[in-house]
Amino acid sequence: MTDPGSRPPAADLSSPIPAVVRSAISRPSPLGDAFHVFDTTLRDGAQREGISYSVADKLAVATLLDELGVGFIEGGWPGAMPKDTEFFARALRGGELDLRSAQLVAFGATRKAGVRVQDDPQVRALLDSGAPVVTLVAKSDVRHVERALRTTREENLAMVADTVRYLTDHGRRVFLDCEHFFDGYHADRDYGVRVAAAAADAGADVIVLCDTNGGMLPMGLGRIVAEVGERTGLRLGIHCQDDTGCAVANTVAAVEAGATHVQCTANGYGERAGNADLFAVVGNLVTKLDRPVLPEGGLADMLRVSHAIAELANIAPDTHQAYVGASAFSHKAGLHASAIKVDPELYNHLDPTRVGNAQHILITEMAGRASVELKARELGIDLTERPAVVGRIVDEVKRREAAGWSYEAADASFELLIRDELQRGTGQAPSAGGRPFRLESYRVIVESDLFAAGPSEPPVVNSEATVKVHVGGRRIIATAEGNGPVNALDSALRAAVVEQFPELDDVELTDYKVRILAGNAGTDSITRVLVTSADQGPSGPKEWTTVGVHANVVEASWQALVDALLYALPGGDAGAETGAAGTGNVSGHQDAPLAGARAGSR
Ligand SMILES: CC(=O)SCCNC(=O)CCNC(=O)[C@H](O)C(C)(C)COP(=O)(O)OP(=O)(O)OC[C@H]1O[C@@H](n2cnc3c(N)ncnc32)[C@H](O)[C@@H]1OP(=O)(O)O
Ligand SMILES: CC(=O)C(=O)O
Structure with a gap:
C-alpha cells in the first residue's frame, strides 16, 4: 500500500471518467442487471490457505469466469497488495483482459476513521485501478465499529457515506459489503440497517449482507434477509462463508428471501472453511429454481471451468464436489x-x-448384473444379449474383489476381463485363445553393490529382469536393466514385444501405486498395484489404469504391467500369439485374451 506519509494529491472530481471505466460500464450484460452472479474467486477465494496466484494466473482465472458468463469478477484489492494493483493495471489499462461480458470489480475498504476520503490512499488506489465497479467492505456490527475500528457509530456511518459518494461521483458503480451483518443484526437490529441506508443514500447500488464468520443456518439467514428487504426496500446481495457447511444453502435461502446478487467463488475457495461454491450456487439456481443466471452454454461449461481454475490454483479438484466433481x-x-x-x-x-x-x-464388489452391463456399454461393449457372460463377470469381479482386486480405478483391467469372458463364451478358454503375446517366465535380480558406492554413500542397487515371451509365433528372450525391479521388468517386456508391436514404444508408465492389504488368513499381506499408463493415441492423449494383486509385489506389478500393454494394443488380431509355439503353460490374469478384440474403445 502507498505510504500514508507520501499521499498522492486528492482526486480531481471534475476529471473525466477514464476511458477503460466508461467502456466497461457501457457494455450491457447479456442477462441484464436484474440478477448478479458476482464472483470473488480472485479476492475472497485467494484468501484460502495454500493459494497464491501470480498475476498471469489471475488473468487466466478471470478469462475463464468471463467465458462461464458470470456478471462481475472481483479481481482483488488494488493498493493493498502490489500483485493486485498490477493485475488491474495489466487487465484494464494494459488491455490484457478482454472480457466478453463480465465487469471487473475492485475490492477495498471505506475510508479510515478521522481521515478525509480524498486523502485516503487506499480509496485513491481503488479509483486508480480503473475498475468500473468497486465493492466496499464496511463494518455493520456495532461491536466491530467500537472494538475493531475503535471509532464511533456515527463516524462509521460517515466513513461509509463519504466513500460511496466519492466513488460514485467519480463514475464508479458501488456495491457495499456489510461485514458481519447477521451477527450484528442479532446484537442490534437497527445499526446494520442504518449502515445500509447510509450507503444507499450515497449512491450504492447493492447492499450485500455478509455472513462473515459463516455461522448462520439457512432458515435464520433467510428470515433476516426477507426482514431487511421489507424494512429498507433496498436491493440486497448475499455473501456467505462456509463455516457451518451451509454457504451454498444459505445463499440459495437468501435468493428465495429476495436477494438478487450472489457472491460466490469457484470451487468454494475462500477464507477458513471457504465460501459459497459458485458452481453449486449457479447449478441450484438454474436447475432447481429455474433462474437463468448464466448465458446460454454457461451451465454446460461449469465442469471445464471448475477444473481449469483448480489447476491454476494448484489444488486437486474435489472429486466429490456437487455438480462438477x-x-x-x-x-x-x-x-x-x-x-x-x-x-x-x-x-x-x-x-x-x-x-x-x-x-x-x-465396478466393485457392490456391482450387480446391471452395473456390468452399463459399464461395458460405457466402454463401448454391448453385453445386452449376453446374460451368461454378464453373470460370469459379476461372479469373477466379486471373487477377485474379495481377494484384493479393485476395478473401481482400473477400467482398463476390467475391459480386459470382459474380453476374457467373452472369449470364454465362444467355448475357447482364454489361455488357449489368440493373444498378442504370452509369457513363459520372468526373472528379476536385484543386486546391492556396497563396493560400488563411496564409504558414506548409500549402496548402489541394480535391477535386471529377463522375460521369456511368445509373440508372433516366436519365442523371445529379452533382458533389461532398470532403476528398480518393476522398471526393469517393464523395459524387458517392452523389449521383447516391441518389434511385433512398435506402437507400444509410445506407451509411458505415468503412475505406480502400491497398497498393502490385510492378509488372507491374518498371516501374509496382499499387495495391490495400480499402474497408470498413457500414450498419444490416434484420437489424442489417452490414459488408462490397470490393476494387479498378489502376495508378491513383483508379481502384482507384472500383472498390472501386462494388462497395461495389452490394453494399449490396437484393434485386430494381427500378430496374435496362437500358443502353438508356446512351451509355457501360463495361467492367471497375465494370460489375458486377445486385447485386439476390443471393439472401438481405443
Ligand atoms: C471480511 C474480509 O475478508 S475483508 C477482506 C480482507 N482482506 C485482507 O485483509 C487482505 C488484504 N489486506 C492487507 O493487505 C492489509 O491488511 C491492509 C493493506 C488492508 C491493511 O494493512 P495495514 O494498514 O497494515 O493495517 P492492519 O491490517 O493492521 O489494520 C487494518 C486497518 O484498517 C482498519 N479497517 C478495518 N476494516 C476497515 C473498514 N471496513 N473500513 C475502514 N477501515 C478499516 C482497521 O481499523 C485498521 O486501522 P488502523 O491502522 O487505524 O489500526
Ligand atoms: C466481505 C467478506 O469477505 C465477508 O464479509 O466475509
Missing part, C-alpha cells in the same frame, strides 16, 4: 445401476451433461 454422477451400488438401466433419472438429480459432467458406473 468427477464422481458427482458415479454410481457404485448395484441396485442403483439396475434402476439406472431402466432410466438414468431414477438415480440422478439431473442429466449430468447439462453441467458438462458424465455419469459413470463403478
Whole structure:
C-alpha cells in the first residue's frame, strides 16, 4: 500500500471518467442487471490457505469466469497488495483482459476513521485501478465499529457515506459489503440497517449482507434477509462463508428471501472453511429454481471451468464436489445401476451433461448384473444379449474383489476381463485363445553393490529382469536393466514385444501405486498395484489404469504391467500369439485374451 506519509494529491472530481471505466460500464450484460452472479474467486477465494496466484494466473482465472458468463469478477484489492494493483493495471489499462461480458470489480475498504476520503490512499488506489465497479467492505456490527475500528457509530456511518459518494461521483458503480451483518443484526437490529441506508443514500447500488464468520443456518439467514428487504426496500446481495457447511444453502435461502446478487467463488475457495461454491450456487439456481443466471452454454461449461481454475490454483479438484466433481454422477451400488438401466433419472438429480459432467458406473464388489452391463456399454461393449457372460463377470469381479482386486480405478483391467469372458463364451478358454503375446517366465535380480558406492554413500542397487515371451509365433528372450525391479521388468517386456508391436514404444508408465492389504488368513499381506499408463493415441492423449494383486509385489506389478500393454494394443488380431509355439503353460490374469478384440474403445 502507498505510504500514508507520501499521499498522492486528492482526486480531481471534475476529471473525466477514464476511458477503460466508461467502456466497461457501457457494455450491457447479456442477462441484464436484474440478477448478479458476482464472483470473488480472485479476492475472497485467494484468501484460502495454500493459494497464491501470480498475476498471469489471475488473468487466466478471470478469462475463464468471463467465458462461464458470470456478471462481475472481483479481481482483488488494488493498493493493498502490489500483485493486485498490477493485475488491474495489466487487465484494464494494459488491455490484457478482454472480457466478453463480465465487469471487473475492485475490492477495498471505506475510508479510515478521522481521515478525509480524498486523502485516503487506499480509496485513491481503488479509483486508480480503473475498475468500473468497486465493492466496499464496511463494518455493520456495532461491536466491530467500537472494538475493531475503535471509532464511533456515527463516524462509521460517515466513513461509509463519504466513500460511496466519492466513488460514485467519480463514475464508479458501488456495491457495499456489510461485514458481519447477521451477527450484528442479532446484537442490534437497527445499526446494520442504518449502515445500509447510509450507503444507499450515497449512491450504492447493492447492499450485500455478509455472513462473515459463516455461522448462520439457512432458515435464520433467510428470515433476516426477507426482514431487511421489507424494512429498507433496498436491493440486497448475499455473501456467505462456509463455516457451518451451509454457504451454498444459505445463499440459495437468501435468493428465495429476495436477494438478487450472489457472491460466490469457484470451487468454494475462500477464507477458513471457504465460501459459497459458485458452481453449486449457479447449478441450484438454474436447475432447481429455474433462474437463468448464466448465458446460454454457461451451465454446460461449469465442469471445464471448475477444473481449469483448480489447476491454476494448484489444488486437486474435489472429486466429490456437487455438480462438477468427477464422481458427482458415479454410481457404485448395484441396485442403483439396475434402476439406472431402466432410466438414468431414477438415480440422478439431473442429466449430468447439462453441467458438462458424465455419469459413470463403478465396478466393485457392490456391482450387480446391471452395473456390468452399463459399464461395458460405457466402454463401448454391448453385453445386452449376453446374460451368461454378464453373470460370469459379476461372479469373477466379486471373487477377485474379495481377494484384493479393485476395478473401481482400473477400467482398463476390467475391459480386459470382459474380453476374457467373452472369449470364454465362444467355448475357447482364454489361455488357449489368440493373444498378442504370452509369457513363459520372468526373472528379476536385484543386486546391492556396497563396493560400488563411496564409504558414506548409500549402496548402489541394480535391477535386471529377463522375460521369456511368445509373440508372433516366436519365442523371445529379452533382458533389461532398470532403476528398480518393476522398471526393469517393464523395459524387458517392452523389449521383447516391441518389434511385433512398435506402437507400444509410445506407451509411458505415468503412475505406480502400491497398497498393502490385510492378509488372507491374518498371516501374509496382499499387495495391490495400480499402474497408470498413457500414450498419444490416434484420437489424442489417452490414459488408462490397470490393476494387479498378489502376495508378491513383483508379481502384482507384472500383472498390472501386462494388462497395461495389452490394453494399449490396437484393434485386430494381427500378430496374435496362437500358443502353438508356446512351451509355457501360463495361467492367471497375465494370460489375458486377445486385447485386439476390443471393439472401438481405443
Ligand atoms: C471480511 C474480509 O475478508 S475483508 C477482506 C480482507 N482482506 C485482507 O485483509 C487482505 C488484504 N489486506 C492487507 O493487505 C492489509 O491488511 C491492509 C493493506 C488492508 C491493511 O494493512 P495495514 O494498514 O497494515 O493495517 P492492519 O491490517 O493492521 O489494520 C487494518 C486497518 O484498517 C482498519 N479497517 C478495518 N476494516 C476497515 C473498514 N471496513 N473500513 C475502514 N477501515 C478499516 C482497521 O481499523 C485498521 O486501522 P488502523 O491502522 O487505524 O489500526
Ligand atoms: C466481505 C467478506 O469477505 C465477508 O464479509 O466475509
